[in-house]
Amino acid sequence: MGVNDKAALVTGASSGIGSELARELAARGYDLVLLARRADRLQALAGEIAARHGVRCHVLAADLADRAQVDTVVERAQRALGGVPLTVLANNAGSGVWDLFTDVPRDIAQRDIDLNVTALATLTHDFVARAKAHGRPAYVLNIASLAAMLPAARFAVYSATKSFVLTFSEVLAWELRDSNVRVTCVCPGGVKTEFLEHAGQELKKDVGMMDSPEVARQSVEAMLRGEVVFVPGALNKVSALARFLPRGLRLRLVERSMQMAVRPAK
Numbered sequence: 001m002g003v004n005d006k007a008a009l010v011t012g013a014s015s016g017i018g019s020e021l022a023r024e025l026a027a028r029g030y031d032l033v034l035l036a037r038r039a040d041r042l043q044a045l046a047g048e049i050a051a052r053h054g055v056r057c058h059v060l061a062a063d064l065a066d067r068a069q070v071d072t073v074v075e076r077a078q079r080a081l082g083g084v085p086l087t088v089l090a091n092n093a094g095s096g097v098w099d100l101f102t103d104v105p106r107d108i109a110q111r112d113i114d115l116n117v118t119a120l121a122t123l124t125h126d127f128v129a130r131a132k133a134h135g136r137p138a139y140v141l142n143i144a145s146l147a148a149m150l151p152a153a154r155f156a157v158y159s160a161t162k163s164f165v166l167t168f169s170e171v172l173a174w175e176l177r178d179s180n181v182r183v184t185c186v187c188p189g190g191v192k193t194e195f196l197e198h199a200g201q202e203l204k205k206d207v208g209m210m211d212s213p214e215v216a217r218q219s220v221e222a223m224l225r226g227e228v229v230f231v232p233g234a235l236n237k238v239s240a241l242a243r244f245l246p247r248g249l250r251l252r253l254v255e256r257s258m259q260m261a262v263r264p265a266k
C-alpha cells in the first residue's frame with residue numbers, strides 16, 4: 001500500500017449518514033479517521049472499508065460533547081494518519097431531541113449545543129489552521145439540516161444549532177474564498193437513520209425520506225464541486241422555498257408536515 005496524499009476525518013461515522021460518507025470517501029481514495037463514541041461499530045466499519053477499498057482506516061473513539069476531548073481530536077487524527085495530510089473534515093455528528101423546549105432536561109439541551117455547535121466550530125478551527133499550513137486542496141463538509149432553513153416546533157435547540165451551522169459555513173466559505181480550503185454546508189430533509197429513534201420520534205408516514213447512501217453521495221459530490229449550500233433531493237429543494245414565507249405561516253406549515261410524518265416515540 002503506497003502513501004496516500006489525502007485523508008478525511010468523519011465524525012459520527014458509527015451509523016447513518018456518517019458511515020455512508022466514510023464509504024463514499026474511501027471509494028474516492030481517501031484514507032480515513034472514523035470518529036464516534038461506539039468504538040466497536042467503528043472497528044467493524046474500518047475493517048469493511050479497508051478490505052473493500054484498500055485505504056487506511058483508523059478509529060478514534062471520542063465524545064464530542066466533552067470539550068476536553070474535542071480539543072485534541074484533530075491533533076490525534078493527524079497523528080494516526082502519520083504523513084498523510086488531513087484534507088477533508090466531515091462534521092457530521094449531531095443530535096437533537098424532539099420535544100417542547102421547556103420539557104427537555106437542561107443538560108440534554110446543553111449536550112446538543114456542545115455537539116452540534118461547539119465541537120463543530122472547534123474542529124473546524126483546528127482543521128483549517130492545519131489545512132492552510134499544508135496548502136493542499138482541502139474541504140470542510142458540514143452536515144446541517146433543512147431545519148436550519150425551516151425551524152420546527154419541538155425542535156427549538158436542534159433548529160437553532162443547525163442555523164448556526166448554516167450561517168457559520170456561509171461566512172467561513174466567504175472568508176476562505178481565496179484560500180485552498182472550500183466549505184460546504186449540506187441541509188438534508190428526512191433521512192432513514194437511527195436519528196429518529198435518538199430524537200424520540202416514531203415514523204408515522206414516509207413522506208419522501210431519503211436513504212443515507214444517496215445523501216452521502218450527493219453531499220460528497222457537492223463538496224468536490226465547491227458548493228457552499230446544498231440541499232439533497234428534489235422534494236427538499238422545493239420545501240426549502242418555504243423559508244421565504246411569513247414566519248407564522250412557515251412555522252405552522254413545518255409543524256403540520258412534521259406531525260404528518262412522525263409521532264413521539266412511546
Ligand SMILES: NC(=O)c1ccc[n+]([C@@H]2O[C@H](COP(=O)([O-])OP(=O)(O)OC[C@H]3O[C@@H](n4cnc5c(N)ncnc54)[C@H](OP(=O)(O)O)[C@@H]3O)[C@@H](O)[C@H]2O)c1
Binds near residue numbers: 012036038194
Ligand atoms: N436523519 C435525518 O433525518 C437527518 C436530517 C437532517 C440532518 N441530519 C443530520 O445528519 C447528521 C448525521 O445524523 P444521522 O441521521 O446519520 O443520525 P445517526 O444515525 O443517529 O448518527 C449520528 C452519529 O453521531 C454520533 N454521535 C452522536 N453523539 C455523539 C457524541 N457526543 N460524540 C461523538 N459522536 C456522536 C453517533 O455515534 P455514537 O452514538 O457512536 O457516538 C452517530 O455516529 C446529524 O448531524 C444530523 O443532525 C439528519
